[in-house]
Amino acid sequence: MAASLEHVLTTKALTARHLLRAPLGIIALSLLTACGGGSGGGNDNDNGSLPPITPAPAIxxxxxxxxxxxxxxxxxxxxxxxxxxxxxxxxxxxxxxxxxxxxxxxxxxxxxxxxxxxxxxxxxxxxxxxxxxxxxxxxxxxxxxxxxxxxxxxxxxxxxxxxxxxxxxxxxxxxxxxxxxxxxxxxxxxxxxxxxxxxxxxxxxxxxxxxxxxxxxxxxxxxxxxxxxxxxxxxxxDRPQVTSEFFCDGDGQYCAKSEPLNNVYSYRDDSPYRDVLADCVYSNQLTEDNLCTLGTLPVIGMTSNAPSVDQIMDHVLVSHDWMGERFERFLGELDPYGDFANMLRATTAVVISSDVRPSFYWILTGAIYLDPDSLWLAPEERDVISEIPDYRSGFGSALNFVTPWRYVRNNDYAFYSYNTASRFSRPFYELEADLGSLLYHELAHANDAMSQGRIRSGLDRGDIFFNQSSSGSMVNELVTAVSPPLSQELYDLAEVRSRGAEATAQQRAYTPGDIAGFFFPDSANDFYSYTTPWEDTAMLFEETMMSLRYGIERDIAVTNKPTAPTSADDYKVSQGQRGRIGSELIRPRASTAVQYLLPEAWAAADDHLRSIAPVAMCAGEGWGQNLTPACEGQSGLLRFAAPQPSRAAPMPTERPRSFIPPTRF
Missing domain, CATH: 2.60.40.10 (Immunoglobulins)
Structure with a gap:
């Protein structure tokens, strides 16, 4: 719609180089002062100099x-x-x-x-x-x-x-x-x-x-x-000019963000890193010459091997106060095992901003970036979060199948999506599964890049995070060495689904049965695993920890792609599985991921994985009906006699909530 410039006629009024630049957005105004003055009422300007200039105050x-x-x-x-x-x-x-x-x-x-x-x-x-x-x-x-x-x-x-x-x-x-x-x-x-x-x-x-x-x-x-x-x-x-080679238009191989960034600030006003946090991890002026050293912004584990919530919050950047308040409360009340505090040792910062979508981890800075859609409780908080779709939303639109996922507990959704127009509030406890699953994923990436063993061995404070994290092997390399996924068809499809490559005629012709035939005999627990070894490792870890800590299971399936769906049951399951992480081919890979990403939880996770028995979903039935996938050995009538959930099943989603921006180093 063309914009009009009419007046408002309403009652509404009125290896690296280590140079660290000055804080983003701060323009220093030099104040010219006169040195020395005559005595006895002499004129300070007798020497021909101009009078001192006092800048006009900000308005x-x-x-x-x-x-x-x-x-x-x-x-x-x-x-x-x-x-x-x-x-x-x-x-x-x-x-x-x-x-x-x-x-x-x-x-x-x-x-x-x-x-x-x-x-x-x-x-x-x-x-x-x-x-x-x-x-x-x-x-x-x-x-x-x-x-x-x-x-x-x-x-x-x-x-x-x-x-x-x-x-x-x-x-x-x-x-x-x-x-x-x-x-x-x-x-x-x-x-x-x-x-x-x-x-x-x-x-x-x-x-x-x-x-x-x-x-x-x-x-x-x-x-x-x-x-x-x-x-x-x-x-x-008005913001400083975008000069960063890492924040560009989206067509470069090392782009992380395609537009100017939100104003963000240190959540803790008294944080020792208050004046460098934004420059180091969320600056449109970030270049190869001014990446921060670990002496300027250390990883949290360099400060403490058992960081307190206060120490962690010193590393948090936000665009709105409530985001920091909610994250702090989550760490204080919904981290009973200390998993998130322990895994945050591998990060330099946590950025929570209304313009982050989707969430990501960036090895260039060592920070995690969280979409606040997993933190809101009140509709007023949700109002400030951008609804602009995930940039990957249209990827794979030419494909003829859907690969939905969800987290379930007691045959119901572990957390629900809420219609924005309805302006619902949600209870704090729902963040346990929503934000918890997101953090397990992003912090898996962080600990993949910077393992606890590497932190304990000592890091060079004069070097940048990327160099130190790249000085040894990554955890995902160890996981990949354990019976890696082999389906070339799914690796090729990942280029379409996650990176926007154009689907070939063969890929457009694949049926749900074809995709199920590629996936279920293989050793990945999720379709996103085929994007990169990083995502493969994070998906294994995320599903394992959600099951271990919360008793929450993950469903994964292949369905048809209905043209005009009106309910979740329009998506008919070709093949699906609950608790896939417990299968014999995948369990050793998941155990390896936990062993190196969160050693404190490994013994319990390894025992727990052996207790998980994958459950097959009911082929031919809807995605919503499969919340209770007890179809084996039962007739159709008995099957549908099972209690249905009290709330309508939301439309299925297959889009991951995270991505990793490429880095050119």
Whole structure:
């Protein structure tokens, strides 16, 4: 849709080289000072020099909804006249309590004004030098009426050139929604593209700016009861020029990110690494010349062999406060065996940012990068997470089969996907399986690259992480030596499914039965294992640990590819298996992975693997029906007499939640 620049006519107002560069985003202004002065009222400028120049102070401007009605979504964003301000703390000073602000830590907040009253918010913006700018913003919320409301979620701060999403919700409306539309109302022109999934979601690419600029975008729903609209405020932040050879357009062999990165900051304000974390692991100016040494940012295991939660959190970068709070709580309450704390010894940092999708580990920096979709609890937190699809979403679309997976416990899903439009909250305990499985996977990569034995043997603080991690053999090499997967057909298909290679005529002709014939006699526990030996090792470890620690089993199957599915049971299982990790061909490989990735758990894991008996899924039945795969020796009638889950089975997914960016070294 073409963007309009009309004014907003609403009540919404106003081997390596080791040079470490200065912190990303900080522009140092040299202050010229006069040395010495005459006595007795002499003129300091008698020598012909110019008077000292005092730079103009940074200007902080708040823009947003100065008035609203109860039920409206309210937003406030901040723009600054100088680069370098990367820490933002919002405090509510007056008005009915709006609860935790999901945008805290950023230059933009949003909340639902449930009650009328006079609200006041204060923002303190800080830079690495300790300079602060403080401003307040008042919002008057009137009682309004019970009319329908639209909410375009969520007002926010983004980097110039970055992509993000806005979802249009509605409340208290009767009838049905006939259509919707989006339009930019003010500010430098952004690129707008509507989601093609049939939902009122807008994908936006922010414009390039020469200084922080605010754009406003309006979303309108046409309902049977009339038209309702809302406006989102987005501050596009000026960022340093992208100079990194490792963050590029996606067509290079060592690209890690295809667009400008979010503003991130050290979660712990008093972290000893506060001023170097972002430069070392999440900088668009990262080059071969300024990769950080282990003296500047050590792996956590160099500080302690039994790191505390506090020590770990010193290495955490976030884009929003709640992400760090949630990760800290997870480590404190849902890591009873210490697995994650022990495995985090191999990392230099943990980055949690709303623009990370999918999660990944990068051997160049030694950090793990987490998609916060595995950490949210409240819909307001989910609002700030980009809904832009995983870049691999279209890969393999020409293939004629699906390879779904899921985690199950007691014949039900271990954790569920939640419809974003429904604005559900979810309980904290669900993070055990969701975030737990993701961490086991990413930390498998980290410990594959930097084993505990290598850390204990001593690392050179004057060297960069990559050189030290590459100085010995990788764990995945040891795992591969134990009966590696052999199906060349599946290795070739992995190029299509994971890297976007074009499918051949033969690959497009493969049936689900063909794929099952390649996979189930082989020694991989998941189709993603054929992508790289790194992923093979991580998948073995992840499934083993989820079974050992949580009693959660993994289902893997090959199904048909329905053209217009309406339920999970439209996906008919050609062949599938639960607990594949326990099969005789795979069990020794999984045991080897645990032995070297998490030695503390090896004895228990090896015993546990011997107790797992794989269960065959019911061929010809739906993916949802196979939550209880007790079909062997039973008639169809008895089979379907089994209790069905209380909630509808979600559509199956085959997309992994992780990837490893290639590195050129």
């Amino acid at each position: 902080l401007t708040l823009t947003g909804d100065s008035s609203a009605e109860a039920g409206d979504s309210v937003g406030i964003v901040a723009s600054l006249s100088e680069l370098g301000y990367n820490r933002f703390e919002w405090v509510q000073l007056a008005g009915p309590d709006v609860g935790p602000l999901a945008g805290n830590g950023t230059a933009g907040i949003s909340f639902d004004a449930k009650f009328s009253g006079s609200y006041r918010f204060q923002l303190t913006a800080s830079n690495a030098d300790g300079d602060q700018q403080v401003e307040t913003f008042d919002v008057v919320v009137n009682a309004g009426n019970s009319a329908a409301r639209a909410q375009l979620r969520a007002d926010r701060a983004v980097s110039e050139g970055a992509s993000f999403s806005l979802r249009l919700n509605a409340s208290d409306y009767s009838g049905s929604v006939n259509s919707w539309r989006f339009e930019q109302l003010s500010g430098p022109i952004a690129t707008l593209a509507e989601d093609d999934s049939g939902q009122p979601v807008l994908f936006v690419t922010a414009p390039k700016v020469s200084g922080d600029q605010v754009i406003t975008i309006e979303g309108t729903l046409e309902t049977t009861g009339g038209s309702i609209s809302d406006i989102a405020y987005v501050v596009v932040q």
